[in-house]
Amino acid sequence: MAATDVPPGTAGARPEGTETRDGTGAGAGAGTHAGGEMPDLHIAARTLCSRLILGTGGFTRLQTLADAIEASQTQLVTVAIRRVDAQARGSLLDVIEGAGVAVLPNTAGCFTARDAVATARLAREALQTEWIKLEVIGDERTLLPDPAELLRAAEELVDDGFVVLPYTSDDPVLARRLQDAGCAAVMPLGSPIGSGMGIRNPYNLSLLREQVQVPVILDAGIGTASDAAAAMELGCDGVLCASAISRAEDPVAMARAIAAAVRAGYQARRAGRIPRRVYAEPSSPATGMPELT
Amino acid sequence: MPAKGATAITTHQPPASEVLVVGGGIIGLAVAWRARQRGHTVTLVERDELAGGASRVAAGMLAPVSEAEFGGEGRELLALGLDSRQRWPQFARELAAAGGLDPGLRCGGTLMVARDGDEAEALERELAFRQRLGFAVRRLRPSQARELEPGLAPHVRLALELPDDLSVDPRRVTAALRAALARAGVTVYEGCPVQRLLVRSGAVAGVALAAGRELRAQRVVVAAGAWSGAIAGLPAEATLPVRPVKGQILRLRDPAGPGLLERVLRFEGGYLVPRGDGRYVLGATMEERGFDATVTAGAVTELLRDASELVPGISELELAEASAGLRPGTPDNLPLIGAGALPGLVWATGHHRNGVLLAPLTADLVAATLSDAPAGRLEASCAPDRFGGASVSAAPAEAVVGATAGVSP
Numbered sequence: 001m002a003a004t005d006v007p008p009g010t011a012g013a014r015p016e017g018t019e020t021r022d023g024t025g026a027g028a029g030a031g032t033h034a035g036g037e038m039p040d041l042h043i044a045a046r047t048l049c050s051r052l053i054l055g056t057g058g059f060t061r062l063q064t065l066a067d068a069i070e071a072s073q074t075q076l077v078t079v080a081i082r083r084v085d086a087q088a089r090g091s092l093l094d095v096i097e098g099a100g101v102a103v104l105p106n107t108a109g110c111f112t113a114r115d116a117v118a119t120a121r122l123a124r125e126a127l128q129t130e131w132i133k134l135e136v137i138g139d140e141r142t143l144l145p146d147p148a149e150l151l152r153a154a155e156e157l158v159d160d161g162f163v164v165l166p167y168t169s170d171d172p173v174l175a176r177r178l179q180d181a182g183c184a185a186v187m188p189l190g191s192p193i194g195s196g197m198g199i200r201n202p203y204n205l206s207l208l209r210e211q212v213q214v215p216v217i218l219d220a221g222i223g224t225a226s227d228a229a230a231a232m233e234l235g236c237d238g239v240l241c242a243s244a245i246s247r248a249e250d251p252v253a254m255a256r257a258i259a260a261a262v263r264a265g266y267q268a269r270r271a272g273r274i275p276r277r278v279y280a281e282p283s284s285p286a287t288g289m290p291e292l293t
Numbered sequence: 294m295p296a297k298g299a300t301a302i303t304t305h306q307p308p309a310s311e312v313l314v315v316g317g318g319i320i321g322l323a324v325a326w327r328a329r330q331r332g333h334t335v336t337l338v339e340r341d342e343l344a345g346g347a348s349r350v351a352a353g354m355l356a357p358v359s360e361a362e363f364g365g366e367g368r369e370l371l372a373l374g375l376d377s378r379q380r381w382p383q384f385a386r387e388l389a390a391a392g393g394l395d396p397g398l399r400c401g402g403t404l405m406v407a408r409d410g411d412e413a414e415a416l417e418r419e420l421a422f423r424q425r426l427g428f429a430v431r432r433l434r435p436s437q438a439r440e441l442e443p444g445l446a447p448h449v450r451l452a453l454e455l456p457d458d459l460s461v462d463p464r465r466v467t468a469a470l471r472a473a474l475a476r477a478g479v480t481v482y483e484g485c486p487v488q489r490l491l492v493r494s495g496a497v498a499g500v501a502l503a504a505g506r507e508l509r510a511q512r513v514v515v516a517a518g519a520w521s522g523a524i525a526g527l528p529a530e531a532t533l534p535v536r537p538v539k540g541q542i543l544r545l546r547d548p549a550g551p552g553l554l555e556r557v558l559r560f561e562g563g564y565l566v567p568r569g570d571g572r573y574v575l576g577a578t579m580e581e582r583g584f585d586a587t588v589t590a591g592a593v594t595e596l597l598r599d600a601s602e603l604v605p606g607i608s609e610l611e612l613a614e615a616s617a618g619l620r621p622g623t624p625d626n627l628p629l630i631g632a633g634a635l636p637g638l639v640w641a642t643g644h645h646r647n648g649v650l651l652a653p654l655t656a657d658l659v660a661a662t663l664s665d666a667p668a669g670r671l672e673a674s675c676a677p678d679r680f681g682g683a684s685v686s687a688a689p690a691e692a693v694v695g696a697t698a699g700v701s702p
Contacts, residue, residue, distance in 0.1 A: 061626045063626075083582075084581045085581065085583035085585060090534055090536035091581045092581050
């Protein structure tokens with residue numbers, strides 16, 4: 001839906017030429033799987049064969065989370081480090097471990113660079129991972145990121161050896177600054193967290209895509225499968241979903257649907273969509289019709 | 294063991310067997326009471342004080358309709374909740390008679406309210422869901438909602454009235470159960486942490502307490518709440534995946550007496566339960582924090598902010614108590630009730646948010662298990678063996694029930 005609002009030339013059909021740009025360091029692996037479906041996604045030293053990252057917020061049952069992880073075929077699952085006790089067993093972290101997927105701790109709930117950095121260090125110690133999804137929230141009602149605090153925290157964490165994946169607004173300049181600060185990927189929003197409003201500014205997102213070389217993971221706003229496909233068609237390297245899956249009436253079925261949409265969107269972008277036209281063009285030519293006797 | 298004063302309510306009298314209940318929360322107490330009524334000699338052992346854990350902090354909503362959730366497990370939980378709600382009025386009457394204390398059953402119903410367009414949208418989805426299930430739900434415009442509850446803020450956007458929900462005061466229920474047990478001759482040990490279950494020739498034969506003391510029993514019912522997953526002495530395959538889910542909750546008191554709110558109020562982020570005498574319970578957080586039961590400034594702030602936005606009069610109330618409890622959570626949020634993997638072992642745990650609601654049903658199901666009655670439809674949802682060996686989160690067996698895990702909310 002959102003993709004159709006984009007002015008022609010910015011994010012419409014993107015044939016071969018631009019593919020290399022996405023491909024260089026932007027996460028598209030060189031090797032293509034048998035069947036030519038979807039190459040692996042590389043972020044820092046990690047290789048992911050699923051481009052869907054699952055957020056654990058909003059699941060009311062651990063069993064449902066386990067089933068959704070399986071249905072989504074994700075390999076990376078985010079956890080709000082402030083909302084779990086890493087020492088407590090039988091809990092969220094055990095489910096993730098049991099599912100055989102990696103944990104990506106996030107700093108949800110932090111409003112200052114100081115809190116976010118402290119939370120990231122806590123996560124590193126507790127979960128033995130250098131990876132951190134950096135969230136620094138600037139407004140309680142919209143949960144929009146605080147750009148100034150975010151950049152400051154990103155710099156400090158990169159300097160401290162973290163692999164930083166910042167949750168950012170869809171501002172292309174900020175995304176570039178985060179990349180320049182050494183972030184391993186950028187995670188722009190499509191619309192506010194949990195809003196399910198899809199991609200409100202596809203134009204910005206496609207500009208952002210053009211301007212950064214690290215992987216771009218759409219992080220917030222997905223409401224249903226078509227939003228995920230739109231993100232991938234706009235050139236995102238992956239999609240993170242939490243509420244769209246966890247709060248769906250049937251989270252497991254939605255996980256499956258969104259995984260398929262991510263794949264479909266990836267393939268559609270590489271397939272090169274047709275240009276948009278104002279008037280119709282018949283799909284079969286009207287001239288040279290065969291004369292049937 | 295003393296058995297005088299026993300009042301058997303069933304005509305079917307199984308041979309008296311010795312039953313030991315581990316855990317003196319609302320579930321353990323209710324199970325012990327019903328088992329005693331069926332003619333068993335019953336002993337109950339509690340690590341701390343009776344009803345001092347989740348039962349003490351619980352709000353006591355008996356609200357299966359407003360708590361209804363999407364999905365298969367949601368439907369199963371709903372069936373259990375509806376069944377147990379049916380049992381509550383009779384349970385409360387019997388208990389009032391047996392314990393000499395009124396458990397404070399109220400039937401004002403629930404109002405689910407939305408504060409803005411987003412919440413109204415979400416509430417419409419909840420309305421459609423409940424209508425599909427055939428429940429009595431009334432959609433109320435703001436003015437209609439405020440006619441029912443004049444204490445509501447003018448900016449309420451939409452409300453649903455669910456007339457069939459009940460509530461009860463869990464502290465009065467457990468006090469009544471305690472009195473009923475004393476009258477019925479159930480032996481109760483308080484402040485006695487169970488070190489481990491005793492297993493003899495493959496069967497559970499009792500429990501070991503501190504200082505080498507043992508309590509023998511033919512059957513052991515584990516009703517140890519959030520600690521049930523960590524009970525020691527069982528082989529790994531007989532343990533169950535129960536984990537603590539922390540809830541912070543506030544108790545408020547109106548010095549002017551009742552009147553601010555008549556019905557249970559539910560909103561995004563919490564609920565407010567009136568006791569009918571000027572006391573209110575405001576809850577609750579859901580936190581995966583292990584055995585941590587501290588009260589935090591942030592939780593208190595958020596609970597009060599949300600509630601006073603909806604009921605401005607809240608700000609004038611006395612903040613009587615802020616506490617935290619640990620719900621016994623399971624991977625599918627359904628309880629674990631029935632025979633365990635070893636002979637002599639019975640589970641009555643994993644009730645998560647629904648311990649008070651499901652207490653009457655649980656006590657009856659356990660009583661049936663103790664009488665070796667065949668399992669029915671509801672038992673299947675609660676079967677302790679449903680997670681098999683490949684449970685998503687088998688809790689470790691080495692921890693000791695009663696270990697001081699900092700749980701005195």
